[in-house]
Amino acid sequence: MSRQIVLALDAMGGDNAPGVVIKGANIARERYPETRFVFFGDETKINPILKSMSKLRDVSEVVHTAESIPGDMKPSQALRQSKRSSMRLAIEYLKEGKANAVVSAGNTGALMALSKIILGMMKGVERPAMAGYLPTERGETVMLDLGANVESDADNLVQFAVLGEVFSRTVLGVVRPSVGILNVGSEDQKGHEEVRIAAAQLRDTGLPIDFYGFVEGSDITLGTVDVVVTDGFSGNIAIKTAEGTAKMYGTYLRRALKSSMFSRLGYVLAKRAFNQLRDKLDPRKYNGAVFLGLDGIVVKSHGGADTFGFANAIGVSVDMVKHGFIDTVRHEFEELSHHLINPVDQNPKSLSAAKAV
Amino acid sequence: MSRQIVLALDAMGGDNAPGVVIKGANIARERYPETRFVFFGDETKINPILKSMSKLRDVSEVVHTAESIPGDMKPSQALRQSKRSSMRLAIEYLKEGKANAVVSAGNTGALMALSKIILGMMKGVERPAMAGYLPTERGETVMLDLGANVESDADNLVQFAVLGEVFSRTVLGVVRPSVGILNVGSEDQKGHEEVRIAAAQLRDTGLPIDFYGFVEGSDITLGTVDVVVTDGFSGNIAIKTAEGTAKMYGTYLRRALKSSMFSRLGYVLAKRAFNQLRDKLDPRKYNGAVFLGLDGIVVKSHGGADTFGFANAIGVSVDMVKHGFIDTVRHEFEELSHHLINPVDQNPKSLSAAKAV
Numbered sequence: 001m002s003r004q005i006v007l008a009l010d011a012m013g014g015d016n017a018p019g020v021v022i023k024g025a026n027i028a029r030e031r032y033p034e035t036r037f038v039f040f041g042d043e044t045k046i047n048p049i050l051k052s053m054s055k056l057r058d059v060s061e062v063v064h065t066a067e068s069i070p071g072d073m074k075p076s077q078a079l080r081q082s083k084r085s086s087m088r089l090a091i092e093y094l095k096e097g098k099a100n101a102v103v104s105a106g107n108t109g110a111l112m113a114l115s116k117i118i119l120g121m122m123k124g125v126e127r128p129a130m131a132g133y134l135p136t137e138r139g140e141t142v143m144l145d146l147g148a149n150v151e152s153d154a155d156n157l158v159q160f161a162v163l164g165e166v167f168s169r170t171v172l173g174v175v176r177p178s179v180g181i182l183n184v185g186s187e188d189q190k191g192h193e194e195v196r197i198a199a200a201q202l203r204d205t206g207l208p209i210d211f212y213g214f215v216e217g218s219d220i221t222l223g224t225v226d227v228v229v230t231d232g233f234s235g236n237i238a239i240k241t242a243e244g245t246a247k248m249y250g251t252y253l254r255r256a257l258k259s260s261m262f263s264r265l266g267y268v269l270a271k272r273a274f275n276q277l278r279d280k281l282d283p284r285k286y287n288g289a290v291f292l293g294l295d296g297i298v299v300k301s302h303g304g305a306d307t308f309g310f311a312n313a314i315g316v317s318v319d320m321v322k323h324g325f326i327d328t329v330r331h332e333f334e335e336l337s338h339h340l341i342n343p344v345d346q347n348p349k350s351l352s353a354a355k356a357v
Numbered sequence: 358m359s360r361q362i363v364l365a366l367d368a369m370g371g372d373n374a375p376g377v378v379i380k381g382a383n384i385a386r387e388r389y390p391e392t393r394f395v396f397f398g399d400e401t402k403i404n405p406i407l408k409s410m411s412k413l414r415d416v417s418e419v420v421h422t423a424e425s426i427p428g429d430m431k432p433s434q435a436l437r438q439s440k441r442s443s444m445r446l447a448i449e450y451l452k453e454g455k456a457n458a459v460v461s462a463g464n465t466g467a468l469m470a471l472s473k474i475i476l477g478m479m480k481g482v483e484r485p486a487m488a489g490y491l492p493t494e495r496g497e498t499v500m501l502d503l504g505a506n507v508e509s510d511a512d513n514l515v516q517f518a519v520l521g522e523v524f525s526r527t528v529l530g531v532v533r534p535s536v537g538i539l540n541v542g543s544e545d546q547k548g549h550e551e552v553r554i555a556a557a558q559l560r561d562t563g564l565p566i567d568f569y570g571f572v573e574g575s576d577i578t579l580g581t582v583d584v585v586v587t588d589g590f591s592g593n594i595a596i597k598t599a600e601g602t603a604k605m606y607g608t609y610l611r612r613a614l615k616s617s618m619f620s621r622l623g624y625v626l627a628k629r630a631f632n633q634l635r636d637k638l639d640p641r642k643y644n645g646a647v648f649l650g651l652d653g654i655v656v657k658s659h660g661g662a663d664t665f666g667f668a669n670a671i672g673v674s675v676d677m678v679k680h681g682f683i684d685t686v687r688h689e690f691e692e693l694s695h696h697l698i699n700p701v702d703q704n705p706k707s708l709s710a711a712k713a714v
Contacts, residue, residue, distance in 0.1 A: 074546070135605070136605065137604075137605050137608055137609075147541050150541060150547075150548055150549045151549050182594060184504050184507060184589065184590055184593040184594065189431070190507075191507055191590070192507045192508050192590060216593075216594070216597050217593065217594040217595065217596065217597025217598035217599075217600070217601060218597040218598070218600055218601035218604070219601070220598055220601055220602075221598070221601040221602050221604070221605040222601060222604075222605075230594075232541065233541060233548070233549065233591060234590060234591045234594050236541040236573075236574065237539060237541070237573070237574040237587075237591050237594065237595050238574065238594050238595065238598045239574065240573050240574025240575040241574035241575070241577055241578070241595045241598045241599050241602070242574075242598050242599075242601075242602045243574070243575055244574060244575035244576070244577055244578040244579060244599075245577075245578050245598070245599045245602040245603055245606075246602055246606055247494075247575070247578065247579075248492070248493065248494050248578040248579075249602075249603055249606040249607075249638070250606075251494055252494075252634050252637055252638065253610070253634055256627075256630035256631065256633045256634040256637075257627055257630050259629075259630055259633065260629065260630065262626045262627065262629065262630075263626065263627040263629065263630035265623075265626050265627075266622075266623040266624065266625070266626030266627025266628075266630070267623065267627060268623070269619045269620065269622050269623030269626065270613075270614055270619065270620040270622075270623025270624060270627070271623075272616075272617065272619065272620065273613035273614050273616050273617065273619075273620035273623070274613065276613045276616065277609050277610055277613040280609055280613075281606070281609065
């Protein structure tokens with residue numbers, strides 16, 4: 001028997017809460033029978049939905065609170081107010097060791113800020129990064145940071161590389177993930193100082209990482225590397241540009257197929273093929289961005305996710321718990337600190353010190 | 358009769374030079390009968406191709422040089438060496454007033470560096486930006502900077518906004534182009550300092566620009582604004598990510614359509630629709646990135662462009678010449694300097710001073 005996994009779910013986060021959260025949990029319950037769910041939120045809204053799902057009810061618990069964090073509340077405000085919010089209580093539950101992970105479709109900035117304050121950072125990591133995975137021509141690629149930080153220095157990028165590599169290896173099961181830094185060109189002299197320093201560190205300090213070098217925007221969907229490392233500004237723009245472009249392509253394809261009787265008939269005949277394409281690129285399959293670097297597992301579902309999408313976000317959290325992500329990262333960062341001690345000059349070469357070179 | 362336009366073409370730039378350059382010019386000659394072409398490069402390679410195109414030959418001239426700049430040469434090296442290179446001679450020809458624009462499919466960094474040194478910058482512009490246009494769900498959008506600079510401060514972004522607005526208005530004919538700054542969210546407090554300062558300047562200094570505010574990556578292909586302003590790092594990543602995503606979508610579509618007899622039959626019936634889609638999103642139509650901010654018109658074709666693509670890059674340069682782009686930009690920047698004088702405190706509020714606030 002595998003050990004039980006307990007998930008703290010922010011039942012009030014997202015556009016269609018708590019319905020999507022509870023129904024998403026019901027799908028996840030079938031996939032992961034070892035999982036128990038604790039719903040944080042308004043029981044007068046949660047219980048009526050839960051009542052109709054007896055199997056889910058048997059493995060669930062509700063922690064009532066009337067407060068929740070609105071989607072447009074600033075993180076700073078969420079930190080000061082909303083002490084009894086569903087999101088905060090779920091994170092505190094994780095901090096107290098009563099759950100293995102938190103999943104929320106609520107306010108991203110608030111989730112990030114509260115998680116950082118309550119759970120703290122892992123040793124060796126200065127800032128959390130938001131990681132997600134996306135479809136490529138060869139399979140899937142992990143990309144981070146997707147927007148947890150608007151600026152990232154070389155140290156941050158190196159830490160993101162380690163976090164992303166461990167995520168790809170332990171959670172996605174990639175044997176020896178290759179890691180690339182997103183840049184405007186592949187040559188060593190390209191880009192600004194931070195990416196060049198980060199690349200030099202990943203290349204030269206003997207970290208046990210398969211560092212590929214620089215990759216460009218077109219490499220993301222080509223699947224050139226398993227892990228794409230970037231600052232949160234460019235990463236956020238890249239992932240949203242990819243989503244927007246895929247959407248535009250779909251819009252044009254539908255318009256073109258509706259343009260004549262022949263094309264409509266062709267569409268009917270090739271319907272299965274179009275469904276395959278839709279399934280392959282279904283954004284719901286890639287729902288569930290992960291805050292890496294926190295001392296705890298927090299998964300963010302898209303606010304507009306449906307039940308299928310939310311179930312996938314739960315799946316990401318379960319995979320991370322099952323594969324002992326936090327322990328592995330902790331171990332890797334201990335290793336990292338050894339690798340950053342330069343054996344030649346016996347000088348403890350911290351990431352910050354290396355940067356000043 | 359419209360006045361004659363003379364184009365200086367770097368015949369040796371690009372993967373398939375000089376063939377693509379000359380054949381592309383031959384297509385452009387039909388579209389723009391008022392244009393004359395001056396080919397810079399190896400006459401032993403140019404003349405044999407030109408010989409078979411009598412109409413093109415009649416409106417062309419060849420300036421022989423055996424030197425050309427390799428695609429992988431560093432810009433700094435291109436500046437020091439290659440005094441007699443085809444690219445450099447073409448730019449000098451423009452500088453001497455003998456041509457109206459330069460088109461090259463050669464080394465981007467070298468083209469940029471040589472143009473900046475030889476032509477100089479327009480008054481009021483600190484750095485050139487690379488602008489391109491791309492398909493959206495609503496039409497076309499101009500985006501800049503696509504990678505001329507790896508870092509851009511608030512002043513640069515404001516200047517890019519003016520350059521992009523004038524380009525959209527005068528060259529693409531958009532009546533009152535809306536301008537957005539690319540960011541990780543649409544709210545005022547989002548993003549790093551440079552984008553926030555630039556947005557405040559565009560909003561508050563009374564510039565005659567229809568400033569929309571911040572846009573996100575997904576807004577690029579949605580066509581939310583006519584001009585997307587960003588730093589060269591994010592812009593380069595965004596445009597390449599968009600290209601890569603469209604390519605991936607096409608790959609998956611083809612794979613899906615080949616997957617069964619029914620889908621193959623469906624493809625045959627809907628072939629015209631697929632061709633429409635391909636034409637609509639044909640990257641060759643969007644070939645021709647423009648270096649804005651230089652005191653002269655320089656258009657960069659994709660190095661791998663075919664004749665059709667190169668002809669479109671020529672078309673961009675012709676449009677810019679015809680619409681008096683350089684004079685309009687010069688005028689706009691004079692206006693800009695007036696707008697940046699703050700009438701309240703009588704303090705000439707330069708962009709740099711405003712930035713320090």
